[in-house]
Amino acid sequence: MFTLIWFEMIKRHYLVWIALLLVGTSCENLLFDEDLASTSPHENFDYLWKECHEKYSYFELKGIDWNEVKTEYRNQLYVGMSEDSLFNVMGAMLTELKDDHANLISNFKTSFFGVEYQAQKNFDWRIIVDRYINPNFLISGSFSHNFIAGHQIGYIRLPTFSQQINPESLDYILDRYRDTEGLILDIRDNGGGAIANVFTILSRFVDTEQLVYYSRIKAGPEPNNFSPVKGAYVQPYSGIRYSKKVVVLTDRGTYSSGSLLALATKALPNMSLIGDTTGGGLGIPNGGQLPNGWRYRFSITQTLSLDQSEKFERGVPADLPVNLDWNDLTTDEILEAAIKEIL
Amino acid sequence: MKAITLIHSHFQWMCTILGVVFSVAIHTTGWAQNKPTDQETESHQKGRPEYIVISAGYNAASFRDFATSPLFYSGSAVYTSLAHTDIDLVRESSFTASYSTGNFVADFNETDLKSKVHTFSLNFLELFQLQSLSSSSFNIKLGGQFNSTMNIRNNEKLLNNSEGVDLISTLFASAKGTLDISRKKTTEKKFLFIRYTAKKRVRKLSYTLNVGCINSSYRNGFAYTSSSAPINDDAFFSDYEFRIFRGFRINSALNYTLFMENKNAIQFSYLWDAYRTGGHHDNFEMAAHTIKCSLLFGLK
Numbered sequence: 001m002f003t004l005i006w007f008e009m010i011k012r013h014y015l016v017w018i019a020l021l022l023v024g025t026s027c028e029n030l031l032f033d034e035d036l037a038s039t040s041p042h043e044n045f046d047y048l049w050k051e052c053h054e055k056y057s058y059f060e061l062k063g064i065d066w067n068e069v070k071t072e073y074r075n076q077l078y079v080g081m082s083e084d085s086l087f088n089v090m091g092a093m094l095t096e097l098k099d100d101h102a103n104l105i106s107n108f109k110t111s112f113f114g115v116e117y118q119a120q121k122n123f124d125w126r127i128i129v130d131r132y133i134n135p136n137f138l139i140s141g142s143f144s145h146n147f148i149a150g151h152q153i154g155y156i157r158l159p160t161f162s163q164q165i166n167p168e169s170l171d172y173i174l175d176r177y178r179d180t181e182g183l184i185l186d187i188r189d190n191g192g193g194a195i196a197n198v199f200t201i202l203s204r205f206v207d208t209e210q211l212v213y214y215s216r217i218k219a220g221p222e223p224n225n226f227s228p229v230k231g232a233y234v235q236p237y238s239g240i241r242y243s244k245k246v247v248v249l250t251d252r253g254t255y256s257s258g259s260l261l262a263l264a265t266k267a268l269p270n271m272s273l274i275g276d277t278t279g280g281g282l283g284i285p286n287g288g289q290l291p292n293g294w295r296y297r298f299s300i301t302q303t304l305s306l307d308q309s310e311k312f313e314r315g316v317p318a319d320l321p322v323n324l325d326w327n328d329l330t331t332d333e334i335l336e337a338a339i340k341e342i343l
Numbered sequence: 344m345k346a347i348t349l350i351h352s353h354f355q356w357m358c359t360i361l362g363v364v365f366s367v368a369i370h371t372t373g374w375a376q377n378k379p380t381d382q383e384t385e386s387h388q389k390g391r392p393e394y395i396v397i398s399a400g401y402n403a404a405s406f407r408d409f410a411t412s413p414l415f416y417s418g419s420a421v422y423t424s425l426a427h428t429d430i431d432l433v434r435e436s437s438f439t440a441s442y443s444t445g446n447f448v449a450d451f452n453e454t455d456l457k458s459k460v461h462t463f464s465l466n467f468l469e470l471f472q473l474q475s476l477s478s479s480s481f482n483i484k485l486g487g488q489f490n491s492t493m494n495i496r497n498n499e500k501l502l503n504n505s506e507g508v509d510l511i512s513t514l515f516a517s518a519k520g521t522l523d524i525s526r527k528k529t530t531e532k533k534f535l536f537i538r539y540t541a542k543k544r545v546r547k548l549s550y551t552l553n554v555g556c557i558n559s560s561y562r563n564g565f566a567y568t569s570s571s572a573p574i575n576d577d578a579f580f581s582d583y584e585f586r587i588f589r590g591f592r593i594n595s596a597l598n599y600t601l602f603m604e605n606k607n608a609i610q611f612s613y614l615w616d617a618y619r620t621g622g623h624h625d626n627f628e629m630a631a632h633t634i635k636c637s638l639l640f641g642l643k
Contacts, residue, residue, distance in 0.1 A: 028405075028617040028630030031591065036413035037451045047413065055566060107454055199575040217570035217582070227582075232574035260573070286568045287502030289412035293454030297502050300566045301573055 038291040041077045041086045047291055048090055048104070049074075052097070054221035055300045057283050061310050062098060069096050087111070087294075094298065100255060101285040102298040115252060115279035116189075122251035122276050122324045123188035127332045128157065138176075141169035147177070148184075149339050157186045158201075161193030161257040165200045167239070174204060174240045182245035182342035184335065188275060192256025195284075202264055203237040205246055205271060210234045212264035214304040217284075229304060234264065246271045247338040250318060256281040260303065262316040267306055274322055274341060275334045277315035391434065393642040394608070396426040400635025402443050406460075408496070410567045410625040411504045412449065416458050420445025422633050432482055435470040435519070443633075458498040462631075466490045470519055480523040488515040488553050490592075492618075494629070503568045508580075509627055510561035511618055513592045515553035522548045545602040555592035560620040561585045562627065590626075592618035606641030 038044065049070050059066055073093040077086070083106070091104045091111030104111040129135055133146035133155055142165055144157040154177030177183060185201075202212070214229040250262050250273055259278040265271035283299025290296060302310045322337045405417040424441035441464045449456050470486035477483050491512040499505050525545045532541045563569075564582040571578045594616035602608045617630035 028615075028628075031593070031617050031619060031630070032407070032628045033626070035415065037415070039452055195572055196575060215570065215573040217568070218566045220565055227570060230570065230574050230576075284568060284573050285503055286566065287411065287500075287504035289414060289449070289454075289456065289501065291413050293414065293449065293452040293456070295456075295500060295502075300568055301570065303573060 036291050037293075039083075040291075041079065041081050041089075042074070044086065044290050044292050044294070045074055045077055045090055045093075048296055049093070051288060051296070052094075052102075052298055055218050055286065056097065056102075056298050057218055057226070057300050057302050058097070058099065058310070058313055059223055061302075061313055064096060064098075069093055083292075084108075094296070097298060099281070099283070099299055100279065101281050101283055103296065105295040105297075107294075115255065115281070117252075119252045119276060120323060120326075121253075122334060123186075123253065124324070124329070124332070125157075127329055128155075128186070128335070131330060131332065132335060140172050141166050143169055143173060145173055145176075147180070148335075149343065152181045153177075153339060153342055154180045154183045155186065155335075156183060159190055161190065161195075161197040164194065165197045167200075167237075170201070170204055171240050174242045178240075178242070180244070182247065183242060184247050184249060184338045184342070186249040186335070187254050187258045187261060188249050188251040188334070189253035190255070190258040191253065192258050192281060195257050195260060198257050198261045198264065199232075199234055201261065202234045202268070204241050205243075205268060206234050206236045207241065207243060208236060210267060211306065212267040213260070213306065214308055215284075215301055216304070217301045226302065229308065232264075234268075243270065245342050247341050248273050249275045249334055249338060250278045250316070251276040251334075252279045252315070255279040259312070259316050263303065263305065263312055266316070272320070272341065273316070273318040274320045274338045275318050276321065276323060277317045280313050280315045282310075282313050282316075390643065391429050391431045392606070394426075394428045394430070394639040395642060396424075396428055396439075396610075396637050396639050398422070398424040398426070398441075398610075398612075398635045398637040400612075400633050402445065402631050402633040404445075404447070404460075404629065404631035406447065406494075406627070406629035408507060408509075408625075408627050410563060410627070411498075411501050411507070412456075414449040414451055416447035416449045416456075418445050418447035418458075418460075420460065420462070420631075422635055424635070424637075428639070432477070433472045435468065435484060435486075437466070437468040439466040439468075440464070441466070443631075456498060456500045458496050460497075461495045462492060463495075464490060464492040468517065470517060482521040482523075484519045484521075486517050486519075488517045489513070490515065490553075490594075503572075506579075507563060507567075508583075509620070511590075511592065511620065511627075512559045512561075513555045513618070514557040515592070515594075516556050517551060517553045519549055519551040524548050547598075547600045547602075549596075549598045549600070551596040551598075553594050555590075555618070557588065558590040558592055558618070558621075559585065559587040560590055560627070562620060562625060565625070567625070586620070586622070590619050590621035592616075594618075600639070608639035608641070610637040610639060611635075612637065 053066050073089055076089045087106055087109055094102045094104050095113050098113055100113050100115050132148045137144050137146040142163045148155045211231050212234055213232050216226040216229045219225050219227040248265050259281050262278045282303035284301040285297040286300045287297045304310050322334045325333055400422040402420040402422040405415050407415045420443040422443040424439055426439035428437040443462045447458045468488040470484035473483045473485050494509045496507040526543050529542050564584045571581045597613045598610055600608050600610040612635050614633040619628040
């Protein structure tokens, strides 16, 4: 009897049941955590500070007391502050990491450390063109190149690792300079880009598999919680390679992938570094978003040398330190040192 | 017999309410029903109708991936699915493959980060009639469902965390109620001043509720960024972690099916799916509302 009444109710009022079921079982807000979208200065500051605290990879190496940084900068916050003022405080906090892989990005500004400005500039392209490779130099993909030193050396300029290096460009370049005494690969002022390009280049200068550095990534929120180290290996390219001396030119503007290439040369006997210490940037940055929609990134890996030291995050030192003399714009002292090294 | 209730840490109250509803339904129907006869059951099993179901629809969803952002991304997606279903009063088996794709935006504080999401899903459902509660006009089935859903997300403005793949696999406890709302005979009707003839039609209204019992996820690890890039390794999933017995998932389907005389059918559905992977650093939450239209092509 009650069953029949129950079914009759459902049949007659099924629209009501549908509505009840929809209301009762479509409320995902009951399953989700609270909405964290907020423009509150304190909430956004705390969120960014905590993310860095748990995931940034170089606090110990750089001797940064992140709790002290929090105290210093959080005191500068106040309710009702403008977005520009909030950005300045949070951006300045990230700058304390002294890392150009640490940036705060809003829709009106981007913060940066500017490691290349911590030392003198050591590169001027016009000196290279006017005094060494002349204006009819060649361009192959991302590379600009020409003979120098009486056709004894091939000079190759790579300003960025951002564009994918195609094998045909390298084939052409290495074939053109195959009879030289050595190559000069100039990566001064190279801010980095795709890491794969580093290995594409290095593969042309090794004849057997070579371990060049190690890497590890943050694996937990504790300061020293890292994954086991993994080795980075360069495999020899199956086509055209170059086995003679290669000198790589670096300066403070050599950053990120440029620093990785510079670090790798330490493991390769036919390659050496001349110029200034690189800017560092060996940690790979992540990417994320704050409660107010701004974005951030900072380093979450460590790159270690073959003796498993992370010290080169401060910069990969040149084997032969040389600076440019800005009083004499007719000569590139770093390039001259490289020519002398090869010849 | 009591309805099956699932007690879960964060959603105990909801499950309890659902359990109460089922318990009341069972108690009031325990001793008065019109059971199908043994002959009817046997004939159903021999000639169980089989359908290929092709669906297309529209999906409104929102998600939040705490590993990269505390903001909800909302948007819409185009939905399509292909299914094979064997169904009669006694038993239902269904295998479904679906795909949806769309753009999702976190529209807060004049930021317009966009995430492109592709969702692939495989679903297997097996239900059996609960004879003690069923009648010729109202059929209840219980059983289980296994679903594996993969989201592939791309948000370029998240820099090295732009790519994300989530694989959510869940074993559900399922319950389905089907109400026969057929028009048994042709009648004359009037809508406002318009007279029309309403022909007899076989129509069914069904509601399926699936509650996750065993939930699992395969997602990026703590740092989210891949550790393979610095060492020039192509292992995209090298830091992915498999977690089981964590998180929660629930979904439901409301279907209105109109059967044709040629053994085919057309179906209008509203689907709701919500899940979270659990955890603190990397909780992923997503909910989707889908409206779809399906063509059921009868194979026998």
